[in-house]
Amino acid sequence: MTGFPTHTLESAPATAKPILEGAQKALGFVPNLYATMAEAPALLEAYTTIGGIFDKSDLSATERQVILLTVSFENDCSYCVAAHTTIAGMQKVEADVVTALRDGIALADPKLEALRTYVRRVVEAKGWADAAELQALLDAGYTRQTALEVVLGVGMKTMSNYANHIASTPLDAAFEPAAWEKPATATA
Numbered sequence: 212m213t214g215f216p217t218h219t220l221e222s223a224p225a226t227a228k229p230i231l232e233g234a235q236k237a238l239g240f241v242p243n244l245y246a247t248m249a250e251a252p253a254l255l256e257a258y259t260t261i262g263g264i265f266d267k268s269d270l271s272a273t274e275r276q277v278i279l280l281t282v283s284f285e286n287d288c289s290y291c292v293a294a295h296t297t298i299a300g301m302q303k304v305e306a307d308v309v310t311a312l313r314d315g316i317a318l319a320d321p322k323l324e325a326l327r328t329y330v331r332r333v334v335e336a337k338g339w340a341d342a343a344e345l346q347a348l349l350d351a352g353y354t355r356q357t358a359l360e361v362v363l364g365v366g367m368k369t370m371s372n373y374a375n376h377i378a379s380t381p382l383d384a385a386f387e388p389a390a391w392e393k394p395a396t397a398t399a
Contacts (some may be wrong), residue, residue, distance in 0.1 A: 215250060216246075217243050217247055217381060218246045220235065223249040224249060224252050231246065231251075231255075239365050239391070240383070242383055242385075243290075244375065245370055246378045247374065248374055250378075256358065257370065261363070261366065261367040264363065265363050269356060269360065271303070273323070274323070276302065276304050276312075277326050277327050279291070279368050280296070280309070281312060281330040282311070282364065282372065284315055287393050289382070289391050290386075291368065291375060292391040293382055293387070294383075294387075297385065309339040315390055315393070325348055326353065329344060330365065334365060335360055348377075385391060
């Protein structure tokens with residue numbers, strides 16, 4: 212056990228409290244991810260700020276969740292796959308899309324599959340997706356702006372995935388119905 216605290220509103224560092232209070236007000240609870248990140252208030256602020264910026268991208272809610280779930284799958288982050296499964300449901304992302312992302316298999320929608328494939332490649336190649344991989348994204352109907360917004364989503368989600376790995380963030384009760392472990396049969 213690493214000994215990282217899951218802060219409460221009372222125990223959190225002063226500079227993290229406003230963010231935790233905002234989450235409590237907006238969500239009705241403070242997600243354990245935020246409560247854990249509160250140990251490093253700058254990380255919590257960066258993550259929530261980048262998340263707000265990512266939500267302003269030209270990507271749809273479904274496309275954003277494809278990116279966030281794909282990154283979390285590739286980084287083997289059980290916490291974030293469970294959390295984004297729940298969030299995707301709240302955002303009305305089609306259940307078959309979420310199931311495929313959780314299982315690491317190809318999406319039925321060719322455009323979303325092109326996005327998933329590109330995101331996966333960006334993560335695997337540490338950003339060194341080649342020209343053919345970018346062209347496949349563009350050929351599917353996405354833009355160069357999309358390719359760079361993928362970088363925004365990958366960066367945001369990598370922060371939380373890595374923080375969860377380091378701190379062993381416990382899964383919130385709200386996300387327990389969507390608990391996840393990487394399937395041994397993942398092929399795509």
